[in-house]
Amino acid sequence: AQSVTQPDIHITVSEGASLELRCNYSYGATPYLFWYVQSPGQGLQLLLKYFSGDTLVQGIKGFEAEFKRSQSSFNLRKPSVHWSDAAEYFCAVGDGNQKVTFGTGTKLQVIP
């Protein structure tokens, strides 16, 4: 069965600094990969997705992620963080059985 690991439970960055959130997955074939963001008390919003093709994926709000098969990773990046980016971020992987599995999330705090 596939699994997703987000090793950082909590990350704090300064506004304007760059951001990288880590995501590692375990799956035997090429997975479908997703990043979602959730603000407190809200639902999930899709930031970006990877199904195939170009391994560098652009998403909304200035986010991007790169699929690295050799490292089984799909890290999320943003060059300059805004205070409004403070939220919880979830990485997810989809498999050949149409299951989608989520990581445990990374909470992002942005300080002025």
Added chain:
Amino acid sequence: NAGVTQTPKFRVLKTGQSMTLLCAQDMNHEYMYWYRQDPGMGLRLIHYSVGEGTTAKGEVPDGYNVSRLKKQNFLLGLESAAPSQTSVYFCASIPRWGQETQYFGPGTRLLVL
């Protein structure tokens, strides 16, 4: 389109009571999912369905049952609620596998006393 809707939005149960959560989508999506979200644990898949009349177990199926008698509805049942089932429940649907991502409902907050 109303998208993915969940009923109810909030519910308080006593231990041992039963209830059914309804997920409805008007987008003719094939795949539907039920997740629970707990602090520090992300979203965990309870059950899912790859089409009308089908259901499959996810990561944490114990204590829950599901049915997908109609394509647009996916019901999650708790036969005998336990405090450990206190959680926020999210439903999601996908139109076609491998081409689109999940559309999520707004969530149902369940408190079991």
